[in-house]
Amino acid sequence: AQKITQTQPGMFVQEKEAVTLDCTYDTSDPSYGLFWYKQPSSGEMIFLIYQGSYDQQNATEGRYSLNFQKARKSANLVISASQLGDSAMYFCAMRPWPQGGSEKLVFGKGTKLTVNP
Amino acid sequence: DSGVTQTPKHLITATGQRVTLRCSPRSGDLSVYWYQQSLDQGLQFLIHYYNGEERAKGNILERFSAQQFPDLHSELNLSSLELGDSALYFCASSVATGGYGYTFGSGTRLTVV
Numbered sequence: 001a002q003k004i005t006q007t008q009p010g011m012f013v014q015e016k017e018a019v020t021l022d023c024t025y026d027t028s029d030p031s032y033g034l035f036w037y038k039q040p041s042s043g044e045m046i047f048l049i050y051q052g053s054y055d056q057q058n059a060t061e062g063r064y065s066l067n068f069q070k071a072r073k074s075a076n077l078v079i080s081a082s083q084l085g086d087s088a089m090y091f092c093a094m095r096p097w098p099q100g101g102s103e104k105l106v107f108g109k110g111t112k113l114t115v116n117p
Numbered sequence: 118d119s120g121v122t123q124t125p126k127h128l129i130t131a132t133g134q135r136v137t138l139r140c141s142p143r144s145g146d147l148s149v150y151w152y153q154q155s156l157d158q159g160l161q162f163l164i165h166y167y168n169g170e171e172r173a174k175g176n177i178l179e180r181f182s183a184q185q186f187p188d189l190h191s192e193l194n195l196s197s198l199e200l201g202d203s204a205l206y207f208c209a210s211s212v213a214t215g216g217y218g219y220t221f222g223s224g225t226r227l228t229v230v
Contacts, residue, residue: 035219037221042223043205043223043224043226044119044221044222044223044224045207045209045221045224046221047219047220047221091160093160103148103165103211104150104162104165104173104175105150105152105160105162105209105219106162107159107160108159109159110159
């Protein structure tokens with residue numbers, strides 16, 4: 001079974017500073033994908049960044065980067081230069097790649113990020 | 118606009134009733150996934166359809182059922198509703214099995230009173 005653990009229920013950061021949101025995962029699948037989603041108070045799920053288990057380099061998307069440490073099974077999200085609009089829930093998710101199976105996402109419990117002015 | 122359309126956005130209904138949630142996937146996407154988000158259970162996978170066929174079931178109650186139609190839209194039917202069914206129900210779509218791009222709809226917030 002796959003499991004995602006986000007140990008920080010809430011995080012606070014000052015505007016313009018960087019913040020790291022932790023995510024560890026557990027899987028026996030040799031291939032998998034890791035995702036981060038943002039959920040603002042309005043409720044929609046917004047895709048931020050993706051990392052494949054065989055990708056050699058850490059993924060980056062604008063101010064978002066994923067610090068992927070495969071041996072430690074961690075996939076932390078780094079947000080640089082935080083903005084007030086970054087205040088939201090952040091979910092780490094994993095998608096195993098079983099042969100012939102379903103590509104469902106397994107989500108962590110989420111981290112609530114608050115950016116202070 | 119993500120391209121995935123969910124209707125209705127909000128739904129308030131009484132216990133024991135039946136409701137239908139609708140999802141239109143992004144153009145070209147063949148896979149539709151349903152997820153339930155509640156305060157106590159977090160985001161839980163319910164069911165996955167690919168091109169009209171059921172591919173996988175997750176923590177979906179027997180009172181719940183879903184289908185994907187030939188035009189690829191999907192419906193999630195919830196019956197004999199209980200207070201605990203109150204949640205945000207998401208639909209997500211992706212191009213095909215094996216692709217990693219998921220796009221979520223804005224969700225349907227169901228309140229059972």
